[in-house]
Amino acid sequence: MSDDDLNHSATSADPDTPHAEGASGGWGSLKGIARILGEESVSPVALRILAGQNKPGGVMCPSCAWAKPAKPHAAEFCENGAKATLWELTRARADASFFAKHSVTELREWSDHDLELSGRLTDPLRYDSEADRYVPVSWDEAFAEIGRELRAIDPEEAVFYSSGHAGLEASYLYALFARAYGHNNLPQSSNMCHETTSVNLQRLIGVPVGTCTLDDFETCDAIFFFGQNTGTNSPRFLHPLKRAVERGCRIVTFNPVRERGLVEFVDPQNPIQMTVGKPTKISEEYLQVRPGGDVAALAGMMRCIFDRDDEVGDIIDRGFIGEHTEGFDAMEAAIRSMDWSDIERQSGLTHAMLSRAADIYMQAKNVIGIYGMGLTQHVGGWLNLGMLVNFLMLRGNIGRSGAGISPVRGHSNVQGQRTVGIAERTASVPLDKLRDLFDIDPPQQDGLNAVHACEAMLAGRVKAMVQLGGNLVRALPDSRRMEAAWPSLRLTVHVATKLNRSQLVPGQVAYILPCLGRTDRDEQDGQPQVVTIEDSMSHIHASIGSAKPPSERCRSELAIVAGMAAATLPSSPKLHWDAWTRNYDLVRDLIAATYPDEFHDFTARMPTPGGFYRGNAARERQWQTETGKARFTTPDTLTALGEEPVDETMTLVTLRSNDQFNTTIYGFSDRLRGLEGSREILLVNRDEMARLGLEEGERVTLVSAVDDGVTREVAGLAVTAYDLPNGCVAGYYPELNPLIPLSYHETKSQTPAYKGSPVRIVPKGA
Known part of the structure; x- marks a missing residue:
């Protein structure tokens, strides 16, 4: 398979479909905030609260759970954080x-x-x-x-x-x-998003949460993103990413959708960049993997690493693997036995693309793996996560400074509630x-x-x-x-x-x-x-x-x-x-x-700038698993989908716009994707539209292809050409939630498969 055989490339979007003209951040973010200020009847105290948001002595953002630095920016809030705060401070x-x-x-x-x-x-x-x-x-x-x-x-x-x-x-x-x-x-709300993390990271490395802190982003050499939309869901993260890129850190992104925040970014707090400067390019490689194809993409990169280690040696950290892990030999054998044609087919990416990404990994001393719900909300989400842990552990990138695994959580205290006992x-x-x-x-x-x-x-x-x-x-x-x-x-x-x-x-x-x-x-x-x-x-x-x-x-x-x-x-x-x-x-x-080990002297430590750290055993390479070792996962398939699409079946990926937070809809502008107005749309690439005989703007019904005796459909969706991999469609959460069967969920945690459910498109009158 060559790059030309794909309906997308590693470096460029389809220019003929909707897309954002500008970078993430910049004037667009300021206009988004200004719109909410104009729509909502907010009190003058709102600006004072925003000025102190996510700072010592102020309010912690009611939106996302991204970290709060000990030395905050002048404005330590993002567009969606400001929207959430102003939405709450309405006079209505x-x-x-x-x-x-x-x-x-x-x-x-x-x-x-x-x-x-x-x-x-x-x-x-x-x-x-x-x-x-x-x-x-x-x-x-x-x-x-x-x-x-x-x-x-x-x-x-x-x-x-x-x-x-x-x-x-x-x-x-x-x-x-x-x-x-x-x-x-x-x-709890994590049951719908990151319970895959809580259950499976605990099993693999002995902790139910990520191992990174903000300091790691100051010394990492490479960052690999999987299924996380930073520009919409955690825009304050873009500041440490920008600093990392500027000092030479290399970023590789795997996502079916080209999200602007991981393409380029303009810092709204940098007057030069806002006026005459150029946007900061974030991702060196942006690979539009097929939904559920992260398993294959990771397998392909690992195959490249094994091959290089065979040639030159000293690529794989065998000292770390021997001392701290189990299951390596079975995993290695499974990866080496995989055929490249299967890897390319399931990932939707070429050998050359995956080889370039693997080269970046092998040239980096310290690597962080970032992921979001695009990795966890699949029937095989456990395998997605297991393969990412495998990938990082090959070179000892868990349990040391500047490296680690880092899920980006959504709601502001979703992780903390689990920590203090809200757990089934x-x-x-x-x-x-x-x-x-x-x-x-x-x-x-x-x-x-x-x-x-x-x-x-x-x-x-x-x-x-x-x-x-x-x-x-x-x-x-x-x-x-x-x-x-x-x-x-x-x-x-x-x-x-x-x-x-x-x-x-x-x-x-x-x-x-x-x-x-x-x-x-x-x-x-x-x-x-x-x-x-x-x-x-x-x-x-x-x-x-x-x-x-x-x-x-x-x-x-x-x-x-x-x-x-x-x-x-x-x-x-x-x-x-x-x-x-x-x-x-x-x-x-x-x-x-x-919880004395984590919360001793709680009230006294509470005002600590940047928060006090409650600790993480895996960060210290203390593996609180059943065997006391971190675990490699042996893959038995190359897809995280519950079933491969057949005939006219497509894979549905649900999305959030940059004008919403979870089920809260602030407005109808999806500025960072170049989409405006109605949320009743269905995104499909032009090749698939031609194959299926669909026209731009045509109203269709989307039907669940899970055969369990229940009819599930959402009608009246306007077909919209968009840059996506073949075999998939996308639309908005929660409007398309009726299509996801309750029983169609991640195997080990029951996280709903919002990012990988089978559907069929039924044209009007069919």
Whole structure:
């Protein structure tokens, strides 16, 4: 196969399809922020909060989990972080009069964007089914009925879900509430994105998180990206990437979509580059791998490394491999037996392309492997990740400075919530310490993750769903089936800052409880409180809100969790819900007592610039696996797809625009892809359009090709020519979530296969 045989190349995009004209960052980012400033009615305090965002003494961004440097920039926020903050600081209010005016049935017809545009929630609300409206209720009434409903069911019939928003203090109490009540049903938003990481990195290198810190980006020689869209999902990451490139670091990117942030970047804080300077080219090689083809791409590069080692020797770090790993021989034999024609077919890349990438790896002393959901959200996500670990370990690039593996997490505290106990898998939770500290009898069996909870709901085994943040109905796979099942629940509770789709499918008893946002001032008994979050590099940061809350009736997430717990559980001399609400330092003391190695002197270390590091055993080459060794993975296939596409089947990749965060839609501009307006589109390359007989702008229906007796389809998608590999299509999350079967998920963690599900295109009238 030659480069000319492919519908894309390693270095250039298809110029005839939509694409961004400018680099990531620059004036485009500033215009994006300005648009939100113009649309939202924000208070003057917003600019002051942005000025201190992600800095000591300020608020930690409510958007992504990227690290916060000890020496921050003048503006340590990105376009999407600013959007999230301004979105939260709106003056618009979804108050009691709003809900008196609009029925739930009417609100279901609103778009996701318009629902959140209605403003901040101000009052605790109870659903009145006769009026089909949410009506105000007192906090005492809400807590009392929620407690009665939870006590009336078996604890195993309740699920306590959390998004990645709540701080460590509220999260710790939420997990304690669940276990004191009697279950481990604690699914979390990571179940939909990086649970592949949590489960499989633990198995491979003994930790459930990445091994890198920000300092590693100052000394790495090469960075390999897999399935991560930095420009949209973590734009502050572009600053250390720019510095790395300028000092000579080489970057190679594998992604089916050419994302502008990893092509070139203009620093909005550099006046020269913003005016007369040139953009910084980020990726030296940009390889548009087929969806699911990362296994083959990594195998091809490893094959090149083995061949070079055979020729010249001293390429593979056999000292590291012999001392620290197991399974190398079987893995090596499997890679050497692979045929190059199969590697090229499955990856969609040529031998020459993969050889160039492998040369960059072999010439670098220190290499970091970065990945996002493009690697994890596949049926074979475990194999994708295992192959990346293999690749890095060949030259000892895990467990030393300037090197390592680094998943880029999404929501701001999604990793931290797992750290302090929001986990359905009991192996990661010190249940014995909880027993001793609180005189409770926590259940020993694993609880339900998001997929298992949904399966149990469909089977009638779940009766209550409590949601600490998030928009779960919209975020789930098989979302239409799940939305239809939701009203069968006896109890639904939503702790939220704004209105979203999930609240509009109430259970028989349903509450919306308005909470403070990250940016809001949190005072308890007149004393200001601080919350903490963990970034994606295992550093713990204090976050201090300063905006006036949208209503005196809003309560902190911690206060709401404690209020529900106190109303549900019998009184106990060791469960001090009221005292913990009044003073968050007491909760941090409990976290330190439960996890002393990582959180000792918690409150004292909390103000550390750049956060305090809670440590990482694999970074010290201490492998906390079953055998005490890091594990090589032996591949038995060259694709991470559950099944190879056949006939007219295509592989669906779902995308987020740069005008959204998870299910929050800020607007309808996907500027960094050159797409504007409707989100009801289907991206296909021109060769595939011709093969399938499709025309630009033609309306089609996309149908799931998983044959399980359920019909799943999304109609009315406009065909849009776009630069993608053959055999795949792309469209927006969450609009295309109805096409992903609940059962179609990563094998070992049940992470939904949002980046690699089989579909068919049905033209209108067919």
